[in-house]
Amino acid sequence: MLKIEHLTKVYDTGVQALDDVSFEIPDGQFVVIIGLSGSGKSTLLRCINRLIDPTEGRIIWNGLDITAATEEDLRQIRRRIGMIFQQFNLIKRSSVITNVLAGRLGYTNPAWSLVNHFSKVDYQEALAKLDRVGIRDKAYVRADELSGGQQQRVGIARALMQDPELMLADEPVASLDPATSHSVMKYLELLNREDGITILCSLHFLSLARTYADRIIALKDGRLEFDGLPDEIDDARFRAIYGEDAVRVEIA
Amino acid sequence: MNDKPASSRSVLRRIVILVGVLVGIVVYAIGWQVTDISLEETQDPTRQEVMQRALRELFAPDIFAQERESIVTSANIMLGCQEGQTVEQPERTEHYVIITPDCGQRGDVISVEGFGFEPDSDVFLRWVPPTGQKRPLVRADIDGEGHFLTQIEVPGIRGDAGQTHQIEAEGSWPVGLPRLSQTTLLVLEKIVETIFLALMATTIAVPIAVLLSFFSARNLMRQIRTPLGTALIGFVLVPVGGWLGSLLLMPVVQLGLTWGKGLALGLIGAVAGIAAYGLVARYANALDLPTGHFQFHLRRVGMNLLLLVVFVFVFGAVAGICVWLGEQLQEGILGYLGNFLGTLGLLLELVAGAVAWLAGALLAATIGMEFSRDWLRHLAEPASSVLGAVLGALGGALLLALMAAIANQAALLGILPPFIAATLAMQLVGMIYKRWVSRGRPQAGRAHATARLILSWVAAVIVFALTYAFLDTGRSLIDGRLPAATVWDLGLVSIQTFTAKAMLIGAVLGGLGGFLAGTQSSFPLGMALYNTSRTILNALRAVEPLIMGIVFVIWVGIGPFAGVLALTLHSIAALGKLYSEQTENIDPGPLEAIQATGATWLQTVVYAVIPQIVPPYIAFTMYRWDINVRMSTIIGFVGGGGIGFLLQQQINLLRYKDAGVAVLAIAIVVSILDYASASIRERIV
Numbered sequence: 062m063l064k065i066e067h068l069t070k071v072y073d074t075g076v077q078a079l080d081d082v083s084f085e086i087p088d089g090q091f092v093v094i095i096g097l098s099g100s101g102k103s104t105l106l107r108c109i110n111r112l113i114d115p116t117e118g119r120i121i122w123n124g125l126d127i128t129a130a131t132e133e134d135l136r137q138i139r140r141r142i143g144m145i146f147q148q149f150n151l152i153k154r155s156s157v158i159t160n161v162l163a164g165r166l167g168y169t170n171p172a173w174s175l176v177n178h179f180s181k182v183d184y185q186e187a188l189a190k191l192d193r194v195g196i197r198d199k200a201y202v203r204a205d206e207l208s209g210g211q212q213q214r215v216g217i218a219r220a221l222m223q224d225p226e227l228m229l230a231d232e233p234v235a236s237l238d239p240a241t242s243h244s245v246m247k248y249l250e251l252l253n254r255e256d257g258i259t260i261l262c263s264l265h266f267l268s269l270a271r272t273y274a275d276r277i278i279a280l281k282d283g284r285l286e287f288d289g290l291p292d293e294i295d296d297a298r299f300r301a302i303y304g305e306d307a308v309r310v311e312i313a
Numbered sequence: 314m315n316d317k318p319a320s321s322r323s324v325l326r327r328i329v330i331l332v333g334v335l336v337g338i339v340v341y342a343i344g345w346q347v348t349d350i351s352l353e354e355t356q357d358p359t360r361q362e363v364m365q366r367a368l369r370e371l372f373a374p375d376i377f378a379q380e381r382e383s384i385v386t387s388a389n390i391m392l393g394c395q396e397g398q399t400v401e402q403p404e405r406t407e408h409y410v411i412i413t414p415d416c417g418q419r420g421d422v423i424s425v426e427g428f429g430f431e432p433d434s435d436v437f438l439r440w441v442p443p444t445g446q447k448r449p450l451v452r453a454d455i456d457g458e459g460h461f462l463t464q465i466e467v468p469g470i471r472g473d474a475g476q477t478h479q480i481e482a483e484g485s486w487p488v489g490l491p492r493l494s495q496t497t498l499l500v501l502e503k504i505v506e507t508i509f510l511a512l513m514a515t516t517i518a519v520p521i522a523v524l525l526s527f528f529s530a531r532n533l534m535r536q537i538r539t540p541l542g543t544a545l546i547g548f549v550l551v552p553v554g555g556w557l558g559s560l561l562l563m564p565v566v567q568l569g570l571t572w573g574k575g576l577a578l579g580l581i582g583a584v585a586g587i588a589a590y591g592l593v594a595r596y597a598n599a600l601d602l603p604t605g606h607f608q609f610h611l612r613r614v615g616m617n618l619l620l621l622v623v624f625v626f627v628f629g630a631v632a633g634i635c636v637w638l639g640e641q642l643q644e645g646i647l648g649y650l651g652n653f654l655g656t657l658g659l660l661l662e663l664v665a666g667a668v669a670w671l672a673g674a675l676l677a678a679t680i681g682m683e684f685s686r687d688w689l690r691h692l693a694e695p696a697s698s699v700l701g702a703v704l705g706a707l708g709g710a711l712l713l714a715l716m717a718a719i720a721n722q723a724a725l726l727g728i729l730p731p732f733i734a735a736t737l738a739m740q741l742v743g744m745i746y747k748r749w750v751s752r753g754r755p756q757a758g759r760a761h762a763t764a765r766l767i768l769s770w771v772a773a774v775i776v777f778a779l780t781y782a783f784l785d786t787g788r789s790l791i792d793g794r795l796p797a798a799t800v801w802d803l804g805l806v807s808i809q810t811f812t813a814k815a816m817l818i819g820a821v822l823g824g825l826g827g828f829l830a831g832t833q834s835s836f837p838l839g840m841a842l843y844n845t846s847r848t849i850l851n852a853l854r855a856v857e858p859l860i861m862g863i864v865f866v867i868w869v870g871i872g873p874f875a876g877v878l879a880l881t882l883h884s885i886a887a888l889g890k891l892y893s894e895q896t897e898n899i900d901p902g903p904l905e906a907i908q909a910t911g912a913t914w915l916q917t918v919v920y921a922v923i924p925q926i927v928p929p930y931i932a933f934t935m936y937r938w939d940i941n942v943r944m945s946t947i948i949g950f951v952g953g954g955g956i957g958f959l960l961q962q963q964i965n966l967l968r969y970k971d972a973g974v975a976v977l978a979i980a981i982v983v984s985i986l987d988y989a990s991a992s993i994r995e996r997i998v
């Protein structure tokens with residue numbers, strides 16, 4: 062169970078990215094966050110694993126207060142929270158397998174991992190994860206030689222190495238074409254259905270959100286604008302979230 | 314807000330441009346004056362002639378030499394023409410010289426003709442008085458038949474009229490194949506020395522610069538924060554740990570050294586130590602201890618302790634083994650290796666004490682921080698402030714004591730204590746403001762940021778002035794004298810008054826800050842390290858390598874070693890800056906992704922940063938080597954060895970033909986390196 066209480070973030074520049082946001086996510090839900098760009102989606106996701114320190118409010122996960130965790134505790138928490146990114150954020154010059162193994166860093170002895178040494182079990186696990194996302198044959202290719210969709214699948218494999226209970230996805234398909242977008246979203250859906258991983262995913266397009274979400278949360282200017290089932294978003298709500306001039310675009 | 318009509322704005326703009334151009338011209342005119350640009354000098358015929366001669370010689374480098382064969386023959390001449398008297402001439406053999414007329418006095422022009430010389434070579438004429446002191450006259454070309462004819466003017470020579478003098482003709486011509494001249498051989502030797510000098514300086518500088526560059530990269534250091542109490546405990550424990558390290562770890566180093574010098578024992582000991590650490594690490598890591606638990610910390614501290622003990626032992630053993638190898642390898646090519654290893658061993662032995670001190674300090678600081686972190690977190694308010702005050706006072710006193718020690722070294726460094734005190738005040742005001750004033754009111758972020766900045770500066774200026782007065786910094790800065798050596802006798806110990814005063818200031822500032830901030834407030838440890846490292850790099854970079862060269866020549870004597878030291882120091886500063894800029898420009902995405910997996914800071918650096926920076930680091934290192942070759946020629950001018958030193962001697966002796974060889978060699982080497990480094994850069998970036 063993830064509980065967000067009165068979360069507020071003001072950047073050093075004075076921009077208020079989040080304004081008193083509260084909600085709860087029970088385990089196993091597939092939640093999609095929508096909102097215009099600049100509405101605070103990325104900020105919200107990054108506050109959850111403390112890549113950004115929130116200004117105010119609390120985040121409670123499985124009874125642990127993430128906002129008050131020490132550095133040591135924070136690492137323990139982070140390794141059970143996977144994250145994938147719009148720009149994939151792979152280490153481009155490293156091989157795919159090294160990228161996937163990096164997901165295991167939180168569990169490995171720091172001294173060994175510094176010389177790029179992982180256990181045999183970790184290697185097998187990494188290959189298995191690559192198998193799962195369908196690119197085992199690319200294991201020893203440099204990451205930047207893959208297509209966008211393949212790179213995002215490496216990103217998913219890396220997050221899976223963490224053995225996560227919660228997966229944060231920050232616009233994971235915004236840099237991909239529609240067909241590839243669906244294939245990446247399907248993997249996320251699979252993880253949610255088969256492994257019971259809670260998914261918190263931000264998306265640009267409402268149509269994609271409707272297809273995959275159990276529940277939709279909408280942000281507008283850092284405030285919680287909507288929290289409910291996908292079907293509850295009618296035209297009036299849509300305009301409230303995206304602005305008066307917005308037109309619905311369908312993504313096939 | 315532009316209610317002015319467009320035309321008036323454009324007029325204003327034109328005026329601004331006009332004024333700008335005028336100012337530019339004036340600045341340029343002043344510059345012309347200041348730099349003594351003079352067209353008269355450039356047109357002065359004597360100067361032009363001298364320059365032409367120098368340039369011609371520079372461009373006629375003595376690269377090759379050839380054996381020459383020569384013949385000498387002479388004819389008699391009478392000083393002053395006497396009626397009816399003639400001089401007897403030597404017999405005409407296969408080569409001979411005829412002088413007409415065969416008498417003359419100062420200023421007379423006479424012609425000298427020679428026969429039977431080597432065709433198409435040249436001949437030197439000399440005047441030989443009876444005293445035998447020859448005087449050069451002219452050089453003449455010999456034609457295809459071995460004949461020459463030239464005019465000479467009788468020089469002002471001492472001697473009585475009627476005395477017989479001689480004119481000597483020496484014809485010489487090259488025989489055999491040309492070979493490299495002595496100068497060229499010397500230049501080759503020195504250019505090799507130069508290349509190695511630059512190579513050594515670059516390679517020694519690289520690891521240090523890499524380390525400093527990480528500390529000087531804002532994006533890596535910004536995240537490193539720690540509670541103030543923890544940071545202070547770590548800081549205060551540094552000298553304690555250092556002292557303990559000298560006391561307890563030094564014997565371990567010594568043991569390693571002694572064993573290493575016997576090779577076998579050292580090798581066995583080192584391998585056994587590393588193996589033991591590996592085994593214990595495997596066992597200890599298998600234990601599943603919850604974080605924050607006492608045993609968890611105990612394990613980490615225990616592992617660190619073991620690691621350091623093994624490390625210092627291995628360090629000593631490696632030094633010892635190097636010394637041993639240095640003694641064994643003396644012959645031939647291996648002699649170079651032996652010399653290198655032997656010197657390396659001695660160097661390691663020399664710094665062993667510092668290593669033991671540092672290891673102890675590091676260990677004590679990490680232990681202190683490790684154990685304090687958790688219980689400091691649960692410290693309630695009054696206790697937190699009181700403890701903050703105590704630790705702050707200790708830390709502040711320690712910091713200022715360190716600064717006072719530095720200020721005691723040189724007068725100019727007297728600026729450090731007030732400067733550091735002011736910086737401290739600035740930081741503390743910022744921290745206190747954040748904790749007490751802007752807390753809970755994040756909306757007005759920018760206004761608060763401005764207020765905080767102004768208050769911090771005010772505090773800094775006030776504290777600077779007070780410290781300046783209290784420590785009598787004027788004595789150092791204005792009179793150029795070191796702080797007074799007067800001593801405070803406290804019975805058991807005595808302490809320099811200056812140091813005590815500095816410590817007092819530190820204690821007051823630190824104590825006050827610590828009290829107001831409390832042990833829990835977040836201390837930007839990373840940014841503190843960042844600023845320290847940046848300051849060191851900037852200060853180093855501000856010192857001209859030429860000055861460094863002079864200092865090192867004074868220290869280690871004239872020669873390439875001084876050059877290596879000077880260029881190393883300069884390269885550390887230059888590379889550190891370039892590297893850190895590269896590190897700051899990396900893609901932050903992977904950094905974020907690796908951090909999100911629960912990796913430690915060090916793991917993040919290894920996995921997300923290093924793969925991104927390797928190519929530019931290699932490129933900059935090549936570039937630096939290239940620059941160091943060029944710079945070593947300048948360092949050579951002040952005695953730093955290499956080709957520059959040779960070039961300076963040649964120029965001082967006005968031997969431009971020899972200098973030409975050196976200049977040519979430098980040009981060739983620099984362009985080759987330039988090309989090589991450019992093509993390598995192209996390939997990897």
Ligand SMILES: Nc1ncnc2c1ncn2[C@@H]1O[C@H](COP(=O)(O)OP(=O)(O)O)[C@@H](O)[C@H]1O
Nearest residue numbers: 072074076078097098099100101102103104105
């Ligand atoms: N590092 C930052 N520093 C200052 N302002 C930021 C930073 N990151 C984001 N912002 C601002 O915060 C607001 C929310 O941004 P973000 O969370 O990235 O929104 P979204 O992901 O929905 O596009 C925007 O106005 C953005 O300009």
Ligand SMILES: [Mg+2]
Nearest residue numbers: 099102103232
């Ligand atoms: Mg975003």
